[in-house]
Amino acid sequence: MRYSLKNGFFWLFIYILLGLIPMGIAVAGEIPEFRSFWIEFGVALGFVGLSLFALQFLYSGRFKWIAPRFGKDNIINFHREIGITAFFLVMAHPVILILAQPEFLAYFDPTVNFMRAMALSFVTVAILLITVTSIWRITFKLQYEHWRLIHGVLAIAIVFIGVVHAMQVSHYLEPLWKKIAIAAVMVPAMYLTIHTRLVRPWQNKNRPYTITDVKEEVGNCWTLSIKPVGHEKMDYLPGQFAWITIGPTPFSLQQHPFTFSSSPREPEIKFTATDDGDFTSTWKDIKPGTKVWLEGPFGSFTPKDDSHLFLIMGGIGITPAMSMLRTMREDNDPRKAILIYANKEWKDVTFKNELEELSKSIDLNVIHVLEEPPDGWDGESGLVSKDLIEKYLPDMPNEFMYYLCGPEPMMDIAGIALYDLNIKWKRIYMERFQIV
Template sequence: MNLGWLRFTGWIAAWMALVLLPMAIALAGELPATRTRLKEAAALLGFVGLGLLAMQAVVSGRQRWFARGLGQDDLLQFHRRTGEAAWLLVLVHPLAMFAADPSQLAWLDPREDLLRAGSLWLLLAAVSLLLATSLWRQQFGLSYERWRALHGVLAFGVVALALGHVLLVDHYTAQAWKKVALVVVVGSALWLTVETRLRRPWQRRRRPWTVVDVAPEPGGATTLRLRPDGHPGLAFVPGQFAWVTLGDSPWRMQQHPFSMTSPADQAEIWFTIKPAGDFTGGIASTRIGSRAWIEGPYGVFTWQPGFAPHGAVFVAGGVGITPFLSMLRTARARRGQDRLWLFYANSDADSIIAREELDVLARELPLRVVHVLDDPPDGWTGEAGHIDADMLERHLPAEVGTMLAYVCGPAPMADAVEPVLLERGIPAKNLYSERFDMV
């Protein structure tokens, strides 16, 4: 994440205000008779839980109006942690209610009220399944596509059930205006889910793309080149990504986020994709001439010529080179003069994506490329091992603290490199990072 403290504080304050809005509605106007402290606390926890559940649609990363200034990996980590908190509140709320008033255990008895008891059990089961499949998707054996479909259905159902429960209890929500206000607030969150999954594909149906080239890359990666079909294309800033769907329909579940690797100033868009155990394993067999659909651009991991007058440091691991390829290709097209350093870590020499082009870029730009291999071949004259403080010391100038720094790759690499860059004097506000643990 790369936000100043003031802006970050404002973002958190806005998020908290929206989370607490259902509770604020419940406490506004005429209040019901006061019950025991534990029972009132349990009831208000339920409203906070409803707010947290509703806000999950807002902090999913697909709402650019709310995600402005935040990296996708930061947003998704926030989404996961707040989802866990929502599950905890959904669990604590009834337990505290039962502790305060054991007679309310009858609410769970379907013989007393089948609809009420059934909806409560369904809500608890759905939110638990939602959390479990999000945290342990691979352990459940769910492909990304099936998980994504399940996640959308469960998320919508959980929020709808929680809203229905609050309205039916009719304690704090006895007044009609409160019911209407809660329906509007929580219904807006439900609409965001529908808008993302249904309305956006409907809008994209008139903006198809055509696959015009499928080129193999080192390390098993593949570069897809897409051309806009009947529309001007997509404007983006180098380093951003888009959600890509391959196939005849934009409604397919096989929608994945990939960084653009093409220069920013052209209609054709390129994506370099490495197999990751899901549908990406079949990317290399994509048929030229087939349809594709693009939603974007997203992301704040961006750089373009002139953005870093004192220079920039790029650190990539494996396929984490993709956003930097777009940045460097754009710099070449625009005749950029920013001083650049690229540290590119790979397992071996055969895994280096665009190696020959990087050599050309190093000659055409004020760019220094430092390849780092875990398993270097005989005769290797570059760096070996891992990127550390000593390696950076050998290659970076003394004034590195005035530069911008970008790190993109596996989480262990980013976790190791970021502290080193900060120690070298690069301010946290000038450090941009994206990790490969989004899904």
């Protein structure tokens, strides 16, 4: 599905409506006596902030009917920005109330109400922790599996304590029906995390896969070949991805998203990754016959209609392009494809031999860009830039769809360059997958 303003405004409208439901419940019916502006403003920020935290469960729940409207990259960035916004709103709630009326400090006084003070102190620390570890996880060298566990537990705790706090204060939620209504909205939101982490693995336990081959690729990369055991192979589109769990059971913290590098026409599913992470560094030691569990497919980073393909890829970000190009070969696809493929050195160029073969099978033009080219190199060198992209831009640019995947600096430069070159934003798709 292509991006569109219609879909964007529609889903933004739905999001705003959902975000205002808790405050709508609060002001429904008989409204309590008005206090000062700043107190009411602080309370409103608390309701909206809590609602945004709850909505985070929806946008992180891997729902296939959400991502196609915007793409996974946009969803991840939206999740991140809304999380930061919710952080400031919720933290502003007690600050404004205490500045407006210092007596509110009693809510944090254990001598007044020990359980309330401990709960509010905990949730304050939890909000700080969930935000800091999400923004600077790699800086803190926090393993993805541990961060994922911490993130899920803290998120549920924050929303749960927030709801209980609102009910206990009861200034706006005094009637029983309001308490029931708030619970009816918030509990399903919290359940989404439980559904993702526990229910889906349970539903998936009868659909195992097994690893048939572990192949070393150029550039310190490894490819896992996987086949289904006792069921049909997952049906996916080139450019999509799946969540992978390797081990005897699908119930594991070790679950990571990877793009399919194979064509869906192939009998086996293939994933390729570079050996530079806590999880992917173990791939070379995996033995054939090891069980694998897949959840998916997800993503909208896929070829659209009959448009030609303009691919700007960096490093191992080539994997979705390989799935697309291999599928074009299998289908005898007559469309044109232009691939700008950026790497540091020639020895690091994964799939370079196959790309050469593909260029003989389909209408593919491969432009290698090397940051550190070898002596005698007559191709492109340096970094991907606006001038380089413009050099290879087709004569009819709006007959192409544009796909960007690779290191974030490269994607930022390439994305801005395409906008500056008057490529319509609806024709540009980007995938970073920085969550791993």
